[in-house]
Amino acid sequence: MTEVLFYHLQNRPLDAALPQLLEKCLERGWRCTVQATSPERVEALEQILWTYDDASFLPHGTDRQPEPARQPILLTADESNPNGAVTRFLIDGAAIADVGAYQRVIHLFDGNDSEAVEPVREAWRRARAEGHEVTYWQQDPNGRWQRR
Template structure:
């Protein structure tokens, strides 16, 4: 069964948390897909992953570029999985109907947005009802993740 993780963003924004989580996935040899709900957000994330750290970058591309299947990290608004990602990140309340192609699905949600919290709670219930292993991670005051 797919592991479904919920990351409750509180003390640091998505733009600070996402690159770190993607780095950990790549260290494990996992290909990733980051799904959002707008092409503007894809463009913003594309820029972020090139510039978030002066000492490094995350190899990535968008599904609008040639050969999306070759990308270690694919930024998309689509539910498809052309790069055969093992990990699917869902942001901005994005969702996918079938979790089975993934080792892990990660919901990142803004703890200051009541609609995002409600959507995450619904996704939690669906994942548990589907028999998936679920875990909840919350940011501490220092920005470090703590499993609850």
């Protein structure tokens, strides 16, 4: 079964939390795909990953660039998986039909946005009904993740 994780952003925005989580995935040798809801958001994410930390580099690309299969982190606005990712990040309410195609699926959502919470609740119910291992993570006041 797939591990489905829900990360509730409260004290740090997506722009700060996503690079940190991607770094952890790469440290473990996991290929990742980050799915947004529009090509414009993919472009914005690409800029974030280039500029989030002057001392770090996250190797990444988009599915519109040549050879997306070579990217350890692939940014996309659709459900494709050309880089063979085992970890799928879903942001801004993005969704995939086949959760079971991954070892882990990670939903990142803004807990301060009531419109963002309801689709995530539905994803939680669906993942549990399908028998996936579901966990919920919340930020503490310092922005560290705590399993709840």
